[in-house]
Amino acid sequence: MRPLKLAFQGLHSFRDPVEIDFVRLTESGFFGIFGPTGAGKSTILDAITFALFGRVDRTSALADSLTTGADALWARFAFRLGDDVYEVYRRVERRGGGLVSADFYLSRNGDRFPLEGVVRLNRAVEELLGLSFEQFITAVFLPQGKFARFLKLRPAERRTLLAEIFRLERFGEPLYQSVRGKVQELTASEESLSRELAALEEVSREALEAARAELRALEERIHSLREEIGRLEERRRAADEFLKLFAEKENLASRFARLLGRPWSEDTRSEIEERLRLCERARELLGAQEERERVARELEEAREELAAATEELGELRRKKTVFEGEARKKLDALGSRERALREVKGRFAGLDAERVGELEERVRKLAAELEGMPRGEPPPFPAEILPEVEGILREATALVPRLEEFSKQVAELEREIAAAREGLSQLGRELEEREREHRELERAVSKREEEFERLRRELAAAELARDLSEGMPCPVCGSTHHPAPAAFPEEVDLRALETELGELRKKLREAREFISAKRSERTLAERTLAERERKLAELREQRASSEEGLSGLRARLPEGIRFIPWEELGERIRAWRAYLERERVAREREELRTELGRLERIWREIVEGLGEIYRPLTQEALKEWEAKVEGELRRIEEERGRVERNLEGFRERERALERRVSEVSGRVGELERNLEAAERKVELLSREIGIPPEGAAALALTTSQRELLEEALELSREIAAKSEAMASLGIADAGDAEEIRETYARKQEELGEIQRRLGEVQERIRSLEERLTRKEKLERERAKVREELRLQRELEGLLRGKAFLEYLVGSQFERIL
Template structure:
């Protein structure tokens, strides 16, 4: 990837269009991007990231895209021309923004735009090339750019825009923090997913085994309960479970054999007692039946007279039944005649006084005349209904005509006021839209100002702590200096008394370590205050501890100063109180603008309502005029029709109130005449029916032997009474026959001759035998059920044990793999998870690539190495970094590096990570690279070495841009891009050497 040209308009701190010629800057290979704090150096890099990905680096809000210094009619836009994968592309991006309308008042919102063009060979053009437009869709352009780059936005910001201070934190970070960054860059989430899948499979297999073991335990407990024993289940179920179950089954079968023997004996005893009880019960029943038959025979002889009277009464009732139907017909005929006579009287009473004594023929003639008059009147009823309907229609049309006149007048009056109402609502809406745009601009400025205010407050708080840290550092340095002097003094004194110390080690016959003589005529003697080796070592340790504390305090002071500097870069040169007051003022302005903007919604709703009502009012005026004309014409036509109908009805009524009233008078009269004719004729027929029924009943009574129909009626019995007498007679006859049969039975006569039977004693003996049988049967059934249950549970236990085997083997395998992948297994001696193992391999590549550059920066002294040693406290390993010091041959922790050493180690780590991520992304060459690091912590020689390493990055025509405001770099790097800030916004200026 090589950048060629960047054009920025109304972006960040840049109010006007600013252009960066990266081809001219890259001609020297190394160029400097410099400027004052807050001028906008990082905004140039933000513009590159926004052009490629449509978003800013990190988590900065998109509201910071628009420049607060830009004019309202200038559109925010970023144009980047670059080469990707051998293709020369031009990307143009513009965010969504609010602007004033070109026509009229108010504001409108322009949508975000993204354009992509590619330079292609064109023989028809003058210079042989032309630009071909590509897609305009945001998603398609983003997917195409990311496919060509081969990197996500986060990877691009880490390997192309090396962030300020980011890799210093990575260098000193803990293993989890390094894992988080490396995981995002190298996308190792799939290995973590494998760990999760194995852990889930382990839980599933463990649950399956526990479920089977729980079922086995439950079956063992049910086996023990079924066997009815207190013998506990075996501990080793796999080895002893089936044998224990077999022993329980053998014991149960022995109990079953004993129970079956007892049951056979009880059956035989029960059969003997039951047979004796049945014989005694039969004898007692026969003796009881004979005594009961004797008593019933005496009772039947006493009721013989009543039985003869009942039979005679039933015979008379039987003969009266032949006359009963004719008597019933006679009674019905009498009732019918009385009813018809009453109806005739009622019908005559309803007639006019002149027709009350007429016969049937006269009444029929009067009915015929009335119905002829009704026919003529009914023909006029439709005309009369039409006349009344026309009257209702007239009243309705007059009401609608009046309503149309009112609605027309109201609509015309409102339409005359419509222009003034529309102009007032539109003015309110334009004012609210301008306030919304102002609120959005104030929101962006307020967010930045609050960030600066927070940074200024934190910087002031850290500044208050700095003096205490500096005093502590000074005190610790003085203490370290005193410890160093004490150690040197003790060491000098020990050297002065070294002869005595060596003499103390001499022994007779052994060679002197100094002169080699075996004779020691005058060995030196230790004087007062002789310093021992232990005293010197103790002083040396005290010196080293004091020096370490002083170095730690110095690093704390440097870290505090670095934090203050970083916060000051964000806050600027204004105090926190001033920033806070400005923020409060902006917040009040923003609240007022938001309150005005909220009115816009109501104004828009009011304008929409007025426009909708204008349409409705116009339509209402037209509809009301049309209805007014139609209703007036309808009333005129209706008046002519009513005059014609009134004349026709006047002739037909003949003096009545209305035709309908005359019809209402005649219709009931015709019906009353009709009913009177029918009633007179039916009453005459009823009298004839009564005479005929009376003659038939008298003849039937004489045939059955009765003097008259009255006697036959008295002899008849009700059906229930007759049925009761017949039942009584038949029951008495049957009872007499049954008693005679009982008294003549030979078995009953023989039983009477025997002694009195006692069935209760035999039944008691039979019940006792039956109870013994039930107990024996229950005992046998319980034993049989116990055997069946033990067999069934034993089979189930064997099945569960067979099912447990493969599940336990599978769980052991899955648990081993899950523990190994998660780093918790004893076989994983480094306690390294699978994802950490992959990240460790990537970190090893990064350390190898960074080590070569660090060796050059440190003049061969330092190099980086990856370590997988176990962490302290048994923690996991795999993501450790250490520094190899060639001067001492020792391996040091990265936290022991000084400020300058940490910088070039961080820079080397960043460059190494960039190389590895680039290879991981498919080897896309990065011909343009930006480094935003703090070069101010380096001394002159180290800075020269770092620049030498950066100069080597220009291999294969690579351009490296350094973002810094360090003054020493201006003389060392002649090619520069300067960012100047001003009250009207920042500007860019290029310094390119010839």
């Protein structure tokens, strides 16, 4: 890997962005990075490890590596690997008291890899470099804390320390014991494979070929037998079918003989068929005679029913004529009475009992209401603008509480803003004090770091100068003359100084965290104060708007009441409204009284016109007369309906009897035609059969006799069918069929025996193939184990002692130098 360019910001003391072009630095070959302690030399290497792996080796937590007061840390590193140029970028930010990954990518020749998370980025970098974070910092960077110790050690101790730094301890005694165990394991495996091969010594290719030849011979014999059996299969199926048909025919013939008491023959079958034919014709003739007698009985009953219905219809028509005359007279009288009552009812059209009652009740209520109403006072302006004045008062009543609420909120916000400003001022003073302490801690840490670096350099120089003698080249300047070699400083406790420096750095980190928290608190307080001041300005504008609205409402009032207070104006409006309401109720009462007088005059004319005694118009009297007229009209209507229903009943009964006479008359004609057809059918059947009607009963068999003959006929037909099927198979008799079946069975037995032998041979071949394959595999494995055992024994010889470990340490140290 060859670095090309590095850029970063927010790491340790680098608050501003930094960019390093390694291509320009390496134009003349190697280059070095020099500077005093704390200048940021190691931070450049930390930026590379952060960009590649997201970690910094010199701090336990990544948050400790951020620049004081910084909210983000980022690094971008470009390097060449082979023929490709890669670039990796990471950015972390402070959120919620911790660090979160904000952005990252990895590209090759400008094309970014599709990565779904930081874990995938870390894995991609490790796969690309072939090194983990720990391996990278060990193989590429010599840890800074171990350099002073390295300079003071003797050569053997330096090799041990280098083995620890390069993690080569695993190549010493642990590796030797591992190789020795591997030799023992491979020796046991080689012995086990040799024993298993000895058990398979008799397995060979020749035995396998002999078994395969035997298998081919058996397969040829099976093929020949299957062809022969295939040719016999059809004959065997025909023989099976012949024997089955023969047994079924014998069984049917035995049943026929038991049924009729004589053996079966073709003549017997013809005789049975003729006897059944005559029986069926005779039964048909008997059925025709029974049908003729049934139709004759139904015809007689229908003629009797027609005579009765005709007589009943004549009697009903006579009664209906008499009833129609009486009903017509009664309906005329009811019509005259109804017309007279409806004329009286028409004179009540101008009167409504409900309306009269409502008017009387309303007049009484209005009188009582007037007694209890206050008199009020007349308004000093036209009555029609009173609703507008009431609307203005309602608007003012709604604005006054809002104005009071705005004033209250403005006062509260002013107190809160004053308290917030005082708190913000106190927070600024506290933050200024802590920042002053932080600057002092930074100066102390810088001073201690410079002192520590100076002492470390003096100790390193003294360590190198301790073994120098005149004529020996100096490892630093290369000179062979040493007029003033470096000496160890007196009373120097480097470990105590390092501990003190660690405590100062811890205090500095705590101060940075406190300042960061207080700055965040101050920012939040400033935003809260700005929000409250904005809200106070809005409330003041709303209060001014409400005051302006109240002034506009007063300008809209009539001039005479414009300066009355809002509370008093409400009382005055109620007095004006009471006066106007009393005037309205008085007018309504007079209008109702006028309407009742008009209705009273109409009522007097109706009562006197009927010749009745006059009674004053009331709701009860009007309802009584209306109910009397309505009741009489309903009675007339009910009587008319009853007469009409009775008349309709006579008509309906007449229509029903007419339909009944027509239906019975039609049925009589139909039965007469049916009787003639039945008589013709009996005569025709008698001539066809050749027997008189009275002789049909003698030829008609009983049910049991007919069933017996039908069963015998069915058996005879089945026997004939079996004989035809047997003849079509081409087999002479049952003995010929049995011989065919025995030949087929012998061939099947022979085929089964050969197939059994074939299976045994196949199993023997499979076993031989498996064992031969196993034998060849074991031979290959034993050769491989023997070769590996030889190499492991050679390695075991090399690893005895520490020669190999010392060789590795020397090689790594030469690479460093």
